[in-house]
Amino acid sequence: MTLLTLSHLTKRYDGHATGPAALADVSLTIAAGERVALLGHNGAGKSTLMKCVLGLIAPSSGEIAIAGHAQGSPVARALSSYLPESAAFHPALTGREQIRHFLRLRGEAASKADGLLDRVGLQGAAGRRIGTYSKGMRQRIGLAQALIGAPRLMVLDEPTSGLDPISRREFYDILDELAENGTAILLSSHALSEVEARTDRIVILSKGQQVTEGTLNDLRRHAALPLTVSMIPRLGKCASLANAFPEAQEEHGALVFSCAPDDKGQVLERLAANTERVADFDIHPPSLDDIYAHISRRAA
Amino acid sequence: MMFARILSTARIEFAIALRNRWVAVGVVLMVLFSLVLSLAGAGSAGSLAADPLSVTVASLTSLSVYLVPLIALLISFDAIAGEVERGTLPLHLTYPLSRSEMLLGKLAAQLAVVAIAVGAGYGLAAGYAFLTAGGDAFAGLPALWRLIWSSTLLGAGFLSLGHMMSALARRPSGAAALAIGLWLIMIVLYDLGLLAAIVADDGGVFTTDIFPWALILNPADAFRIYNLAASDAVSAVSGLAGAASSIAIWKPLASLLLWPVLAAFAARFAFGRVTP
Numbered sequence A: 001m002t003l004l005t006l007s008h009l010t011k012r013y014d015g016h017a018t019g020p021a022a023l024a025d026v027s028l029t030i031a032a033g034e035r036v037a038l039l040g041h042n043g044a045g046k047s048t049l050m051k052c053v054l055g056l057i058a059p060s061s062g063e064i065a066i067a068g069h070a071q072g073s074p075v076a077r078a079l080s081s082y083l084p085e086s087a088a089f090h091p092a093l094t095g096r097e098q099i100r101h102f103l104r105l106r107g108e109a110a111s112k113a114d115g116l117l118d119r120v121g122l123q124g125a126a127g128r129r130i131g132t133y134s135k136g137m138r139q140r141i142g143l144a145q146a147l148i149g150a151p152r153l154m155v156l157d158e159p160t161s162g163l164d165p166i167s168r169r170e171f172y173d174i175l176d177e178l179a180e181n182g183t184a185i186l187l188s189s190h191a192l193s194e195v196e197a198r199t200d201r202i203v204i205l206s207k208g209q210q211v212t213e214g215t216l217n218d219l220r221r222h223a224a225l226p227l228t229v230s231m232i233p234r235l236g237k238c239a240s241l242a243n244a245f246p247e248a249q250e251e252h253g254a255l256v257f258s259c260a261p262d263d264k265g266q267v268l269e270r271l272a273a274n275t276e277r278v279a280d281f282d283i284h285p286p287s288l289d290d291i292y293a294h295i296s297r298r299a300a
Numbered sequence B: 001m002m003f004a005r006i007l008s009t010a011r012i013e014f015a016i017a018l019r020n021r022w023v024a025v026g027v028v029l030m031v032l033f034s035l036v037l038s039l040a041g042a043g044s045a046g047s048l049a050a051d052p053l054s055v056t057v058a059s060l061t062s063l064s065v066y067l068v069p070l071i072a073l074l075i076s077f078d079a080i081a082g083e084v085e086r087g088t089l090p091l092h093l094t095y096p097l098s099r100s101e102m103l104l105g106k107l108a109a110q111l112a113v114v115a116i117a118v119g120a121g122y123g124l125a126a127g128y129a130f131l132t133a134g135g136d137a138f139a140g141l142p143a144l145w146r147l148i149w150s151s152t153l154l155g156a157g158f159l160s161l162g163h164m165m166s167a168l169a170r171r172p173s174g175a176a177a178l179a180i181g182l183w184l185i186m187i188v189l190y191d192l193g194l195l196a197a198i199v200a201d202d203g204g205v206f207t208t209d210i211f212p213w214a215l216i217l218n219p220a221d222a223f224r225i226y227n228l229a230a231s232d233a234v235s236a237v238s239g240l241a242g243a244a245s246s247i248a249i250w251k252p253l254a255s256l257l258l259w260p261v262l263a264a265f266a267a268r269f270a271f272g273r274v275t276p
């Protein structure tokens, strides 16, 4: 079942009639249980897209449907939840009061607040004022409110910024659980390395344009970036190893060269033929940030 | 459902008002000024025919004309601009909570704060009147009750005007400036302007035809006229009310009732134009 459909979405902010649009002709669908990451540099239009989906701002042209309902309509609001970029709350309220209020706004029992706070790891701080929370704790309050009422569509704007690596993993564990239960998730990030392999699909925006869309493997293949091979020669075999691999350069005592993804097998054979010269070797695939930088650069 | 959302918003806003000390500030202001008035009024009370509580109510009326709008604007100017500045507005607006429900919730909580402050101040003054005059003060109870609910209506109007300033300014500093400006114009300059016009007009058309309506149009003046005209102690306290004694009592009452409604609609309209 399709929960979110964007067709030819374009947004120009008032007073920006000329120049590039904040969002230009973006089309996208997300099905139940799917996790889609929206990637892009600062100002790419990620937050703009999300605000359009939530009905906070009106698109200049194009259509949005949330399970068939118009964005911002009461049904669409009841079906979706939102975690704003750097979520903020009134500093004078305690975490528990804030979540109890949000529960009541969604027509849920306020008594569920402590369970939600437990789930995001805030049990100890529930009675403290939000003004005393760290950025990561505020982000967790933001996540807790986004979990209220088993939403069908979750829109999370840079949800992992400000989280340490362990918290980030716990965060994705919660998302996995939700996706398994059929929640469609749209989240944004400015780094491919943050979303890792824990999303089903990746959409890359650059200056408001939709650059690519696909799984991480699609993007990897698409970018066709070379692998990096580095070899440590055995004692005294440096020169003969360099002869066997004339393309390699010496770097910090290792011999390093790059190879196309399709030549990986051939390289392995050559390494196997030179075992008496090679003490150790490593083959690095391109890093996620390399792939992302490559795709963004090509689009520009 | 809708009622639950308004109630929940009101609860949370009241908790915030308590912690931000707005309740304390309102109560202290009202209590302090009521106390001063009671003590100062005690000396002259003997020379008047009216009962002591009615005299107290008359002087409280002239106090409330200034203080109630001020307190209401102080509590309300941050309502929307503060949410915009903190960045809490977008999230609220993605909830199944309409802008009207949000405004009504805030209004209810802040109106409770005004009522508490007014109740504390007037209660103290009434207690003092009973203490000094004993049973004679019972005659003034209807006047006191009228003062309490009309003050609350006056407060409701200015709370919504504060919300409107808050939505128009979109920044707390700007909203504060607008609120203070509004108070100066509506409470101080308006009356001065009317007085100046009367003097210049020297008993002409303005004084006879326009002036009574101009008085009713301003909620603060309507409040003053309504309370003083309904009381025996009128002429003892106010000069303006003497000129206004010809006005039928339903006119200021209608103004007092209409202002909160119109101001609430105006605030809702201004809020509707705020994009998060």
Ligand SMILES: Nc1ncnc2c1ncn2[C@@H]1O[C@H](COP(=O)(O)OP(=O)(O)O)[C@@H](O)[C@H]1O
Pocket (backbone or CB within 6 Å): A013, A014, A016, A022, A040, A041, A042, A043, A044, A045, A046, A047, A048, A049
């Ligand atoms: N309220 C606004 N008014 C005018 N321009 C805006 C507004 N919000 C964002 N923009 C512009 O729209 C573009 C996209 O911004 P945004 O969606 O916030 O990007 P991202 O979230 O990807 O960093 C940027 O060029 C930004 O300057």
Ligand SMILES: [Mg+2]
Pocket (backbone or CB within 6 Å): A043, A046, A047, A048, A085, A157
């Ligand atoms: Mg953003």
